[in-house]
Amino acid sequence: MLVLPRPYLLFVGDTTEPGFAKTALGLRDWAGECCVGELAIIPEAVATGLPRLTVPEAVANGARSLIIGVANRGGMIAPEWVSTLVDALEHGLDLVSGLHKKLSDIPELVEAADRCGRHLIDIRTPPPSIPVGTGRKRAGKRLLTVGTDCALGKKYTALALTQQFTARGIAADFRATGQTGIMIAGSGIAIDATICDFTAGAAEMLSPDAAPDHWDVIEGQGSLFHPSYAGVSLALLHGSQPDCFVVCHQPGREWMLGSTGFTVPDVADVMSLTIALGRRTNPAIRCAGVSFNTAHLSDAEAEELMASEDRRLAVPIADPIRGGPRLDRLVESCLTMEYAA
Amino acid sequence: MLVLPRPYLLFVGDTTEPGFAKTALGLRDWAGECCVGELAIIPEAVATGLPRLTVPEAVANGARSLIIGVANRGGMIAPEWVSTLVDALEHGLDLVSGLHKKLSDIPELVEAADRCGRHLIDIRTPPPSIPVGTGRKRAGKRLLTVGTDCALGKKYTALALTQQFTARGIAADFRATGQTGIMIAGSGIAIDATICDFTAGAAEMLSPDAAPDHWDVIEGQGSLFHPSYAGVSLALLHGSQPDCFVVCHQPGREWMLGSTGFTVPDVADVMSLTIALGRRTNPAIRCAGVSFNTAHLSDAEAEELMASEDRRLAVPIADPIRGGPRLDRLVESCLTMEYAA
Numbered sequence: 001m002l003v004l005p006r007p008y009l010l011f012v013g014d015t016t017e018p019g020f021a022k023t024a025l026g027l028r029d030w031a032g033e034c035c036v037g038e039l040a041i042i043p044e045a046v047a048t049g050l051p052r053l054t055v056p057e058a059v060a061n062g063a064r065s066l067i068i069g070v071a072n073r074g075g076m077i078a079p080e081w082v083s084t085l086v087d088a089l090e091h092g093l094d095l096v097s098g099l100h101k102k103l104s105d106i107p108e109l110v111e112a113a114d115r116c117g118r119h120l121i122d123i124r125t126p127p128p129s130i131p132v133g134t135g136r137k138r139a140g141k142r143l144l145t146v147g148t149d150c151a152l153g154k155k156y157t158a159l160a161l162t163q164q165f166t167a168r169g170i171a172a173d174f175r176a177t178g179q180t181g182i183m184i185a186g187s188g189i190a191i192d193a194t195i196c197d198f199t200a201g202a203a204e205m206l207s208p209d210a211a212p213d214h215w216d217v218i219e220g221q222g223s224l225f226h227p228s229y230a231g232v233s234l235a236l237l238h239g240s241q242p243d244c245f246v247v248c249h250q251p252g253r254e255w256m257l258g259s260t261g262f263t264v265p266d267v268a269d270v271m272s273l274t275i276a277l278g279r280r281t282n283p284a285i286r287c288a289g290v291s292f293n294t295a296h297l298s299d300a301e302a303e304e305l306m307a308s309e310d311r312r313l314a315v316p317i318a319d320p321i322r323g324g325p326r327l328d329r330l331v332e333s334c335l336t337m338e339y340a341a
Numbered sequence: 342m343l344v345l346p347r348p349y350l351l352f353v354g355d356t357t358e359p360g361f362a363k364t365a366l367g368l369r370d371w372a373g374e375c376c377v378g379e380l381a382i383i384p385e386a387v388a389t390g391l392p393r394l395t396v397p398e399a400v401a402n403g404a405r406s407l408i409i410g411v412a413n414r415g416g417m418i419a420p421e422w423v424s425t426l427v428d429a430l431e432h433g434l435d436l437v438s439g440l441h442k443k444l445s446d447i448p449e450l451v452e453a454a455d456r457c458g459r460h461l462i463d464i465r466t467p468p469p470s471i472p473v474g475t476g477r478k479r480a481g482k483r484l485l486t487v488g489t490d491c492a493l494g495k496k497y498t499a500l501a502l503t504q505q506f507t508a509r510g511i512a513a514d515f516r517a518t519g520q521t522g523i524m525i526a527g528s529g530i531a532i533d534a535t536i537c538d539f540t541a542g543a544a545e546m547l548s549p550d551a552a553p554d555h556w557d558v559i560e561g562q563g564s565l566f567h568p569s570y571a572g573v574s575l576a577l578l579h580g581s582q583p584d585c586f587v588v589c590h591q592p593g594r595e596w597m598l599g600s601t602g603f604t605v606p607d608v609a610d611v612m613s614l615t616i617a618l619g620r621r622t623n624p625a626i627r628c629a630g631v632s633f634n635t636a637h638l639s640d641a642e643a644e645e646l647m648a649s650e651d652r653r654l655a656v657p658i659a660d661p662i663r664g665g666p667r668l669d670r671l672v673e674s675c676l677t678m679e680y681a682a
Contacts, residue, residue: 135568135600196537196573227476227622231576232537238568259476262621276614280603281568 001205002127003187005064005094005119009053010038012045013081015070021046023098023180024069030159030184036061038069041084046070055084055091065094065121067183075100077109086112098123098179098190123179124193126202133200133239135281140210143288143334144242145220146274148264150229150257152250153320154220155181157291160320161246162217164331172215175206177236181219191221192232199232203239218242224273225265226256234277241281244288244334245274251292251305268313288334289316342546343468344528346405346435346460350394351379353386354422356411362387364439364521365410371500371525377402379410382425387411396425396432406435406462408524416441418450427453439464439520439531464520465534467543474541474580476622481551484629484675485583486561487615489605491570491598493591494661495561496522498632501661502587503558505672513556516547518577522560532562533573540573544580559583565614566606567597575618582622585629585675586615592633592646609654629675630657 008031010024018025027035028048037053048069053061066088072078077085077099085095085103089112097103103120104110113120143161145154158174158181165172174181176188194202207216218240222229247270256262271287278285290313294302302319306326310317316333318326349372351365359366368376369389378394389410394402407429413419418426418440426436430453438444444461445451454461484502486495499515499522506513515522517529535543548557559581563570588611597603612628619626631654635643643660647667651658657674659667 132599133569135603192536192538194537195533196535196540196576197533197570199537199572200569225621227579228474228541229538230579230618230621231540231572231574233572234575235537235572238571258473262476273617277571280566280571 001187001189002121002123002182004096004121004183006034006186007063008035008065008067008096009055009058009063009088009093010035010048010050010069011066011081012038012040012048013070013078014042015046015072016044018046020072021048021070023067023071023183024048026180027067027069027183031186034186036063039066039084041080055088055093059091059093063093065096068095068097068099071099077101077103077106082106082108085109089113089116089118092116092118094119094121096121096123096183098183100124123182124190126190126194130194130198130205131201132198133204135238137241137282138204138207138209139212140207140214140216142207142216142218142240142242144218144237144240144245145248145291146233146237146245146270147220147223148225148247148249148267148270149223149253150226152253153248153291153293157246157248157320158217158219159184160327161331161334164327165215165217165335168331170215170335171211171213172217175216175218177206177219177221191236192229196231196235199235200239203236207240220248223256224270224277227259227262237274237278238281242278242285243282244286245278246289246291246330246334247271247274247287248291248293251294252296267309271313287315289318289330291330292317292319294319295321342528342530343462343464343523345437345462345524347375347527348404349376349406349408349437350396350399350404350429350434351376351389351391351410352407352422353379353381353389354411354419355383356387356413357385359387361413362389362411364408364412364524365389367521368408368410368524372527375527377404380407380425382421396429396434400432400434404434406437409436409438409440412440418442418444418447423447423449426450430454430457430459433457433459435460435462437462437464437524439524441465464523465531467531467535471535471539471546472542473539474545476579478582478623479545479548479550480553481548481555481557483548483557483559483581483583485559485578485581485586486589486632487574487578487586487611488561488564489566489588489590489608489611490564490594491567493594494589494632494634498587498589498661499558499560500525501668502672502675505668506556506558506676509672511556511676512552512554513558516557516559518547518560518562532577533570537572537576540576541580544577548581561589564597565611565618568600568603578615578619579622583619583626584623585627586619587630587632587671587675588612588615588628589632589634592635593637608650612654628656630659630671632671633658633660635660636662
């Protein structure tokens, strides 16, 4: 499994649009204690709120790697960034990137890394020698976040639940399967970049045998209903062999991301299909509840919707960002092996 | 999509065990008209029954590529083979391999191919730039073979059905998804070697838009019930968007291949799960019938079993190797858009 050198220096480059700095902002929110500061190459670059440092200042503050915290259209490494990245290597930092274009495809970076004895870490490159999955039941408890679609809160929900478990004194690890999640956790496997014959095996590697009362809280990917990615979701479900899962949903989203003509499924259908398929590697799988992304609703609208939906679905529903007693009930439902609605 | 230069010279090397010459024997059976002969490096090597030729003789007979038709333990290219393979390159043949170890990882072969302007074709290397799947409905008709497990006749069934369709004057193409299938067809995509985010997209590439009455008969992979490979099977199902499918099964097999403790599912469960999941990209999907691999049974035992099972399952059942009226009924069921048992 990939392990990243910490703490980080967050590279915000020349990006002025917060939407392109999602990775840096996510790291600030979820792994702020692992970030010594940010590095910009123009004064008007997006500010994360962390100290703005030069490379030598970051090194003096203990930074061990520079993380590319921004994307541009196409997921490229901009030519304007390269001299700064070389400077970071020369000051002893490793480089970490989750972009599609690999650091190791840029000759100047390869040359500088070789010369300085540093590492270029492309998070989307899966580890070598992932074994084929076996389906063998592992010790410890596992929770998987699943979705009605892509990009609606599976990572956020897994992070929030891990935080809640830990706050209650439960031993728990967030297990990252996507690039931002891996940067936050400092380790993980980019599941969607694995060779499909080994995807379930990669999911098995990600949450190895653990103490019987330890929880792995696994970041889900895609959706069993997504025509492009359902195979990824199924391999992750089988390999994770979760004891329970939480369905993540964005109320009001009508169409699946990137797939014209495919409607977002009902949460109830995701619950029953996840149980039907997940049983293959964990016959005791159960749905612990539902996580709603209600950022676009008022407090009253969100509460009304969640109250009506938890009567219909008969499981706890919460928006982890709103927290409160709903989130407590969802957490209790996850931790209780037998939950009655 | 990968396209192989034909006709082939089949390399049987120094293999004396027929089990290790499965690829060469499969090519003889299913693409014999595309094979000019076989090449051995020891006299006692497995004989395919095709003419045993030297490299110059094969070239004189029109051969355009040499296919590695044998495997040894570990899927390696044996050092003893290399001088013969270099000789083939020097005589103008391309090399084709489906082994795990790549031709392009052997420096002597890379050097000779460069020097002679020849190609090293590793079938397990998927084509570059496979797009993400879209789920868009394509023109033409599609059949997918699916399985209760791995390695029980999905390729064989797809080949036999393609042959039967063609014999009835129906325009049909066998679409290969595994290494032996690709060698037989001369083209295809090694689905299980694709990056999982693009597996459904690869399946979409494999059977592009076609004439409304044209059939693509697609070689299935794995099983929706296999704890290691179900994700591959689901991506292939979604991307193939089959109008009908045939369930392949080996009666009497009790345990899933390579996965201790997982029983082979009932054919009826594979039928209903394939319909439930396949509906996502083709709401009209239906089960056309079942293909039994009854090589281990007597004629009477096979007939008794198939008669009892087609009453229970209410679809035609045939063993394509046995042929006969049962195979006719299975073929008719595939070609009839509305089939009533």
